[in-house]
Amino acid sequence: MPTVLITGANRGIGLELARQYAQAGWDVIACCRKPTEADALKALKGNVEVKALDVAxxxxxxxxxxxxxxxxxxxxxxxxxxxxxRVGFGKAETKEFLGVMQVNVLGPLLMAESFWPLVKKSKQKKIVAITSGMGSISGGANGGSYAYRSSKAALNMVMKNLGNDLGGKGIATAAISPGWVKTDMGGKSAPLTVTDSAAGIIKVIASIDAAKSGGFFNHNGDTIAW
Ligand SMILES: NC(=O)c1ccc[n+]([C@@H]2O[C@H](COP(=O)([O-])OP(=O)(O)OC[C@H]3O[C@@H](n4cnc5c(N)ncnc54)[C@H](OP(=O)(O)O)[C@@H]3O)[C@@H](O)[C@H]2O)c1
Incomplete structure (x- = not known):
């Protein structure tokens, strides 16, 4: 069976992605910062290996x-x-801003730099990132959340650029927005469940290949304007 490595797999969308891939029979390398505290992840059925990873x-x-x-x-x-x-204009703080960039942008880039040879050895050869519609510049940002919006726009560029740099090695990439999802991050008012969002993300990942690489997609498969 194919193997997926998921970062931040102990809760939220990552946990549900791990659950659904494991249920589909995949080998799941489920990464989280604190494996000893990842009870929900360790309770998943299927071939799930829990590994320690802090992407920062x-x-x-x-x-x-x-x-x-x-x-x-x-x-x-x-x-x-x-x-x-989620602070507005006039409240930027260096440490906090760079912390968001470290996790959301540099983390996925360093992961790709470290693991692309293992991806290249595989059959499916895909590197994807969960981005956000809040990273769409043409989508009409409505102010605030400077660090998060900037980080996801930069992440989109990382994924596009990786598509260019790794395309010659047969590796396809994508930046995928999960929609607004009920998680600790998305909050209770979000319209989407992790179940539906993760199912959509998995479908989008299945749809990408060398010919459809480097795109910015919604969880329902639609292309999002950069
Ligand atoms: N929920 C939404 O509506 C929504 C919308 C658009 C995009 N997204 C994106 O979807 C992804 C998942 O979001 P979510 O809603 O599931 O968020 P969440 O419930 O807050 O979960 C975030 C996950 O990321 C992990 N994480 C944070 N910093 C990390 C680090 N330095 N190293 C490794 N893992 C780290 C957390 O681990 P700990 O438990 O150790 O903190 C947790 O597993 C994120 O990239 C988010 O930006 C979410």
């Missing part, structure tokens, strides 16, 4: 790369993300 720490990424040496990864799924404070 290059040493943690390097350690996982050593642990997975020799393996092959069909889908590298960069899901981990943080919102940061």
């Amino acid at each position: 720490k290059p040493a943690s990424i390097a350690k996982l790369a050593v642990a997975l040496k020799g393996r092959s990864i069909d889908v590298l799924l960069n899901n981990a993300g943080i919102l940061g404070r």
